Amino acid sequence: MAKVAVVFHSGYGHTQRVAQFVAEGAGADLVAIDADGNLTDAQWATLDAADAVIFGSPTYMGMASWQFKKFADATSKKWFTGAWKDKVAGGFTCSASPSGDKLSTIQYFITLAMQQGMIWVGQPAMNDGTINRIGSNSGVMAQVGPTSPAEDIPQGDLDTAKAYGQRVTEVTTKLRG
Numbered sequence: 001m002a003k004v005a006v007v008f009h010s011g012y013g014h015t016q017r018v019a020q021f022v023a024e025g026a027g028a029d030l031v032a033i034d035a036d037g038n039l040t041d042a043q044w045a046t047l048d049a050a051d052a053v054i055f056g057s058p059t060y061m062g063m064a065s066w067q068f069k070k071f072a073d074a075t076s077k078k079w080f081t082g083a084w085k086d087k088v089a090g091g092f093t094c095s096a097s098p099s100g101d102k103l104s105t106i107q108y109f110i111t112l113a114m115q116q117g118m119i120w121v122g123q124p125a126m127n128d129g130t131i132n133r134i135g136s137n138s139g140v141m142a143q144v145g146p147t148s149p150a151e152d153i154p155q156g157d158l159d160t161a162k163a164y165g166q167r168v169t170e171v172t173t174k175l176r177g
């Protein structure tokens with residue numbers, strides 16, 4: 001069975017809810033970056049042991065949160081040794097506006113994955129108005145208004161997240177042979 005981890009930051013719980021659905025679909029461990037942008041040694045060990053790592057962050061000012069970026073900078077230690085080379089990678093983000101520049105966040109995840117020599121999995125589900133309603137094929141995008149609680153994230157966005165997690169695990173299992 002492929003080992004998958006979802007590493008994410010969430011300031012106010014919205015991205016955390018999306019992360020929970022990605023993890024459920026993937027059968028993944030959830031690894032939460034704390035409010036200072038840090039992981040414990042045990043959390044790093046979970047990522048090191050994973051065959052696939054899925055990145056998640058809210059979009060803040062058109063980019064991943066600074067806490068996620070601090071985590072990303074800390075992965076430079078993995079880059080030095082090639083420790084994450086050939087792991088499968090994926091990503092998701094949540095923001096308040098319909099666009100909100102979420103693509104910048106996903107594209108940053110892709111760049112991070114490429115720097116680490118990882119293998120990116122896109123989001124192939126068609127936009128049917130509910131599933132993949134935002135129409136992102138680069139990764140999962142969820143959206144809910146700025147004053148809405150995480151419980152108001154549309155079910156279609158959460159179903160998209162769950163299906164994406166499942167796909168990452170399926171692709172990882174195929175690659176592992």
Ligand SMILES: Cc1cc2nc3c(=O)[nH]c(=O)nc-3n(C[C@H](O)[C@H](O)[C@H](O)COP(=O)(O)O)c2cc1C
Nearest residue numbers: 010011012013014015058060061062095096097100
């Ligand atoms: C500092 C800050 C910057 C934000 N920038 C954006 C943005 O660029 N685009 C957008 O659509 N929403 C933006 N938002 C709204 C958040 O992306 C949105 O509320 C998201 O669901 C928060 O996720 P979280 O609860 O996991 O932190 C911003 C919110 C904060 C606090």
